[in-house]
Amino acid sequence: xxxxxxxxxxxxxxxxxxxxxxxxxxxxxxxxxxxxxxxxxxxxxxxxxxxxxxxxxxxxxxxxxxxxxxxxxxxxxxxxxxxxxxxxxxxxxxxxxxxxxx
Numbered sequence: 001x002x003x004x005x006x007x008x009x010x011x012x013x014x015x016x017x018x019x020x021x022x023x024x025x026x027x028x029x030x031x032x033x034x035x036x037x038x039x040x041x042x043x044x045x046x047x048x049x050x051x052x053x054x055x056x057x058x059x060x061x062x063x064x065x066x067x068x069x070x071x072x073x074x075x076x077x078x079x080x081x082x083x084x085x086x087x088x089x090x091x092x093x094x095x096x097x098x099x100x101x102x
Contacts, residue, residue: 001027001028002025002026002027003025003026003027003028003034004022004024004025005022005023005024005025005026005034005036005078006020006021006022006023007020007021007023023036024036024078024098024100026078026080028080029080031082032080032081032082032095033080033081033082033084034078034079034080034081035050035077035078035079035081036076036077036078036079037050037076037077037079038074038075038076038077039052039072039073039074039075039077039079040073040074041071041073041074042073043072043073044089045089048089049088049089049090050079050084050089050090050091050092051089051090051091051092052077052079052081052091052092052093052094052097053091053092053093053094054072054093054094055093055094057095058093058094058095058096058097059095059096059097060072060096060097060099061096061097061098061099062098062099062101063098063099063100063101068097068099070099072097072099075099075100075101076099076100077097077098077099077100078097078098078100079092079094079096079097080094080095080096080097081093081094081095082095
């Protein structure tokens with residue numbers, strides 16, 4: 001399985017089938033989910049539905065694979081995670097985070 005994220009604000013040419021450029025493509029491991037979103041300083045997603053916690057096992061890298069040790073808040077992040085709580089916001093511990101630097 002692969003997960004493809006698209007920029008929903010980008011224009012799409014009137015073609016059939018529609019063609020659009022992927023913002024990110026990820027192949028998660030079994031039972032992993034993914035979220036691509038802007039996260040605030042508390043690592044809460046922009047829609048307020050996912051709160052991310054970090055552990056000492058969370059791997060944080062940039063798009064090109066370099067280790068990232070900066071501040072995660074206020075950035076576009078691709079978060080891979082396993083289980084989540086059934087709360088609002090859902091809470092999870094990130095297994096890996098890809099930071100999209102502008």
